[in-house]
Amino acid sequence: MGDYKFAKDKLAEVIGALKDYQVFAPTAVGDVVRFKEVEDASAIKLDYANSNVPPKELMFPETETLFKYRVGGADIESAVTEPKPRLVFGIRPCDALAYTIVDKLYNWDFPDPYYQERRDGSVLFGMACAEPAANCFCTSMGGGPASEKGLDALMFDLGETVYVKTLTDKGDKAAKAMGLDAAGDAEKKAAEAVEKDALAKIKRSLDTEGIPEKLPSLYDHPFWEQFSDRCLSCGICTFLCPTCHCFDIQDEQEGFDGRRARMWDTCMFSEYTVHTSGHNPRPTRKERTRNRISHKYSYFPEKFDVIACVGCGRCINYCPVNIDILDILEKSKQAEVKEAKA
């Protein structure tokens, strides 16, 4: 594939050249960075560690219509539409890696047309991390500040210029549409230096060896309570997780117009699993905390052969009560498994 570059102050032109694409990029409202459709290229913010809300919302929006109907009628109108090709500009390698993990779930047995439609129609232009944040541990989860997994092109911020390395045909096509200049060895070298620097800045790590196998044996272990006792049962860790994919389905009516929609939901809410009878299989925060961690690090890999975590550090950064997933996993390794009860 190709090597390209563009001058940073030409960003608006580069984005503007993408007439055939719907371009999404990180934009800031105050200090909050989130991926939005680009209307004005000057709003694009590239010097951030990780967006507050992960770009999973581009493939799996907070709320989306599944189908519409007239109440009392018998016609159902599906809301799957083929969107204009999308280009996600400046996505972090960890978030792109997360897509590849969630893909497995959404393609399991029944392909999910809503997710897949957006996924197939998207070109991902990643931006390598130059300044990983304090709680990043992507290198432990099969990614890295310049990981190419799941991306169509990877960009490196070299100060004045941006070096673009295309990785797929889709990416190359988009790079050509942007009208980029060819890059040479100087840029490649500089990019390598950026990656090396970034790697050195990643301070946190985790050896995942043995965790998926061990977690189920800690089902009744009291160590969960050290964490669940201070859990607020809020949705921050899961809503902001790029691999969390759970949702709720609700019917909504406005006059005679109705729709069935799905919206993000989280296993941390107590009402998530509660039965109509009032029985709740996960009645306390202990079960819910255990389920979140076990699902990511044990159940998901058991089913799909990959840990549902990319090490973006969001759940650590935003947890209001400092429930640190690395801390939990380290403690889980130390926890002694009691012999099965006789």
Next chain:
Amino acid sequence: MVDENKLREKAKEVIARDDVRRLIGWKRGTYGFESAPIVLTDASEVDQLIFDPTCVQNPASFVSLEEKLPVPRGQEPDTRKVAVLVKGCDSRAIVQQLVEKAYDRDKIVVLGVPCTGVVDRRKAQKMFGVTSAPVEIKEEGDKYVLTIDGETKEAPKKELVADKCLRCRFPNPLVYDELVWDEVAKWADDDFADVDEFEKMSPEEKWKFWDEQFSKCIRCYSCRNVCPMCYCVECVVQKLKPQWTRRSTDISENSVYHIQRAWHLSGRCIECGECERVCPVDIPITKLNRKMTRDVMAMFEYEPGVDVEAEPLLACYNPQDPEEYIM
């Protein structure tokens, strides 16, 4: 003044009591300017307890967060007390919970820790960045001395301290069984100038402001769950029968959620500022609550979380209440 050894000793004494089941306090976090709430059940764990300007969390929230499971047949319910460490602002939550009869006074042991202000993590991170090692902060006069990755740094207190502390009227706990150390002098007052400033805006400007803020909301409900006053078993926003707000996130439902929240906290909010602190998308939630607090004071001469003997604001009335807008 702050003396962690004293705190641990006192805590050890309390948790060792036969009639105390658990003790809620603070411990050092795992990185940066974080501290974490901790629930102790055994005297051997008290060494983890700390108190310094990173201890922002309100331990009173965790009293009501504990789920009450049905007691298995043949077993007696555990009626032992819960001990809780509280700063001045946190203690108001205890007072208000007692006013609302959330539990009986003799079910809790309150250890008061007079406080001279806590650090706003956002401000500190802007100034010093985030480190993966936990930071220690000591207060020395009007400046903070921070130990960041082994290096000692200083910053003026007023630049790092949380906004709520800049207008703190209750640095000393209002309800306690014991104070861990001596009371501190009050250093600030609250003139609600920020509310006045906001009110100068026209309805259009106000809505423009809130439209932008509420649009960001992802409805993670952390503001609700962290709130010591939001202890309903089933929250009105998640009810399906009747359904007050839909679960979809859009400006309409988000606004109604925030209006409901502010409404249910009017005359109850004790201004610990936790809701705003925890918000992952920086919605200035206390702007709503402070407006209600100010108006409740002005209209009904009522302040929540101050007097254990008071009646809840909306469960009482005064025949002479204002009615200037009523036709």
Next chain:
Amino acid sequence: MSEEFEPNIVAFLCNWCSYAGADLAGTSRMRYLPNIKIIRVMCSGRVNPLFMVNALQQGADGVLISGCHPGDCHYLEGNFYARRRFMLMRKLLEHVGVDPGRVNMSWVSASEGAKFKEVIDETVAKAKEAGPMEQFRRRQINW
């Protein structure tokens, strides 16, 4: 579009005074504006202020709570509670940018048919001035 904006008003009337007042206005053949949709409640104290929020969300351009005069409540004190709640909710809605003219309360006794007409006229006039409620109206956002 020369058609004048006609606001929708949802009015919560207490069974014992204001609803009877509305009846009296009707039987006395007073013409009050037809913009109001009346919901009869047993007491103004029954009106959860969230009713007002939900009415505004679901299509009302103005809301009105009407009950017995203070001291005349059939249940002795229901309207006193209602008054506190209303005053607070009005302040809150004003704070988020809802025109305060949309949020109204009145005391109308069973004998005040004429006052009922005045109250309705004023409520409608204020809502008209405020224009269509747009802020957090449900309008099939992202459907």
Next chain:
Amino acid sequence: MMDESNPYLPYIVRIEETWYETPVGDRAVKTFKVNFVDDKVWDTWKHRPGNCAMVGRLGVGESMFCISSSPTEEGYLRFSIMEAGKVTRALHELEAGEMMTVRGPLGNSFPMEEWEGKNIVSIGGGIGQAPLRPVINFVRANKEKYGDLKVLYGARTSDLHCFKGEFDEYREEGTACHLAIDVEEKDWPHFVGFVPDLLMKVAPTPENTIAVTCGPPILIKFVTQNLEKLGFTPEQIYTTLEERMKCGIGKCGRCNVGSLYVCKDGPVFSYATLKTIPEAFA
């Protein structure tokens, strides 16, 4: 199978007939006999005993129910639904001629082929008979392939027995049918007591036998215990699980017990599988 391109789109069905299994009121059980509005659906529709479907009403929502008719009963589907929450209440309002939505068939099914040549014992309680009914009817329709069929069923009172008339039918065909109620009633000719006790009284032999059980969790717990006492191995015991569900196709996440999704990997599990998952009995 379902609409391949979009598993979230339901089929519209017309209700042909409804009746109450238990007295009308709170927690009443109503049976709906439905047929697809679009006849062509039958060409691709294929369900097995134990399969579930999302049954719903447009404008209210949908919930997971087991299909209580056997695939051998052709030309209609049956659902027996207890009134409990928002969706079931809305469904109970519907009468013959009105429309519902059905999305399915979902989940796995009882391994009927594996069981060929074996005796079947069905042990049900209350509304738990609904997933067992297709098993019983499937075996009845394929008598030559299976051994002896025994039906054990109980509910709190005789009024609360679901599928009342059908037990007589079973008996007339020579199927051993043991009924129970919890509390003594006048003129009740059958067993009085809990289903696990009935099981011990009937004491089916474990030899070449499969036991299928469904009912409230407490019943499943004691029935499986008693089955083991009778000498059944965990591999011979099958039951169904239920969890709150939304999507029914293993995406929305809420129905997991351990690494299994009840909606996809279940609802039918052998007791041997369940024993390895601590969360299954939460």
